[in-house]
Amino acid sequence: MAPLTALRALRNRSNFPIFSSTASIAWSIRRFISTLVVAEHEGGVVKPSSLSAFAAAEAIAKENSISVLLGGSGETLQKAAAHAASSHPLISEVLVADAEILAHPLAESWAELIHSVQKKGGYSHVMSASTSFGKNVLPRAAALLDVSPITDVIEIREPRVFVRPIYAGNALSTVRYSGQDPCMMTIRSTSFPLLVNSTNTEGRTVPINQVDVSVFSEESLKKSRWLKLTSQDTERPDLGNARVVVTGGRGLKSAENFKLLEKLAEKLGAAVGATRAAVDAGFVPNELQVGQTGKIVAPELYMAFGVSGAIQHLAGMRDSKVIVAINKDADAPIFQVADYGLVADLFDVIPELLEKLPEKK
Numbered sequence: 001m002a003p004l005t006a007l008r009a010l011r012n013r014s015n016f017p018i019f020s021s022t023a024s025i026a027w028s029i030r031r032f033i034s035t036l037v038v039a040e041h042e043g044g045v046v047k048p049s050s051l052s053a054f055a056a057a058e059a060i061a062k063e064n065s066i067s068v069l070l071g072g073s074g075e076t077l078q079k080a081a082a083h084a085a086s087s088h089p090l091i092s093e094v095l096v097a098d099a100e101i102l103a104h105p106l107a108e109s110w111a112e113l114i115h116s117v118q119k120k121g122g123y124s125h126v127m128s129a130s131t132s133f134g135k136n137v138l139p140r141a142a143a144l145l146d147v148s149p150i151t152d153v154i155e156i157r158e159p160r161v162f163v164r165p166i167y168a169g170n171a172l173s174t175v176r177y178s179g180q181d182p183c184m185m186t187i188r189s190t191s192f193p194l195l196v197n198s199t200n201t202e203g204r205t206v207p208i209n210q211v212d213v214s215v216f217s218e219e220s221l222k223k224s225r226w227l228k229l230t231s232q233d234t235e236r237p238d239l240g241n242a243r244v245v246v247t248g249g250r251g252l253k254s255a256e257n258f259k260l261l262e263k264l265a266e267k268l269g270a271a272v273g274a275t276r277a278a279v280d281a282g283f284v285p286n287e288l289q290v291g292q293t294g295k296i297v298a299p300e301l302y303m304a305f306g307v308s309g310a311i312q313h314l315a316g317m318r319d320s321k322v323i324v325a326i327n328k329d330a331d332a333p334i335f336q337v338a339d340y341g342l343v344a345d346l347f348d349v350i351p352e353l354l355e356k357l358p359e360k361k
């Protein structure tokens, strides 16, 4: 058994007699924190949201020992494993589950995998980013492990004390986890930026170990089946990670008018977002929705055109560094959170911006 795994296993056996008489060892065992980060990857690299989960794991404890779990199949999985191994100095091992069934985000099989890896590794914390994948998979894995997950963590005060938004982001709740191990959570990647100077992994060799994937029962393989992925073919940055987001609301009035916003996004190298009203009206697909029931974003620049600023929308963008709002109604609530507000008709403003902004090189 690897030393780390042995230590974790011992820590989990709280009634292990040797520790009742050896206070200092018991103290160090109690202090031992290990986190399993369930990571996502694409094109042979770990996704930025999962890199943020490494930063969150560091926030749990500076002496945290991070294990990264990656699943999928083929060459991109192996490349992503190598990328993960060099992504953060606290990473102590990368666990690779190479199975076709894990190539797609099917919650049932992923939850079984996490359950089995946790049973073997005895981690104190299990974490993933609060993406569609994490929000789907982690609660299922938590149910299998009989623990309550904590979702949307935005701050880690102590290894078991977390801050998370409630009431669509209008209040923050501080919660203490007092259940059994593991403490499972999803973290908002926008709250845990990966600092460049915290990624120096020079001179370290991190083991990449294969996970036993024979855990999947015939039953679990039958529970769900991957059919297809439907996504927009676009060269624009991913909405969740873009540095600049231009969002359109009902004020855009039609799908045709959203093309204006797309042109602006191209010039700014931005992602396009939308309000739920714009999505419900059929102007854009719902993967562009920002807000409580859409994506949570925190870009450096967020530009809102024809968006009133309902609380459910603000819940998804109020952490943006600079917010610019363009609305013809001076009383629109969006102006209460905007750093710069322009009371104007968006159909005058967008063409003017398009004219004045240089072409993207």
Ligand SMILES: Cc1cc2nc3c(=O)[nH]c(=O)nc-3n(C[C@H](O)[C@H](O)[C@H](O)COP(=O)(O)OP(=O)(O)OC[C@H]3O[C@@H](n4cnc5c(N)ncnc54)[C@H](O)[C@@H]3O)c2cc1C
Binding pocket: 248, 249, 250, 251, 252, 274, 275, 276, 277, 278, 289, 290, 291, 292, 293, 294, 295, 305, 306, 307, 308, 309, 310, 311, 312, 313, 316, 326, 327, 328, 329, 332, 344, 345, 346, 347
């Ligand atoms: C449970 C629940 C969850 C929800 N989740 C979300 C969510 O995730 N995301 C989300 O966005 N909403 C969500 N909503 C809906 C939310 O309450 C609002 O209805 C929605 O955000 C309004 O979208 P909007 O600002 O585009 O439309 P409106 O509120 O209709 O605002 C349109 C704005 O455009 C301005 N405007 C019109 N024409 C022009 C023009 N020519 N130039 C400039 N300005 C103009 C108007 O002055 C107005 O302020 C949710 C609601 C519920 C109940």
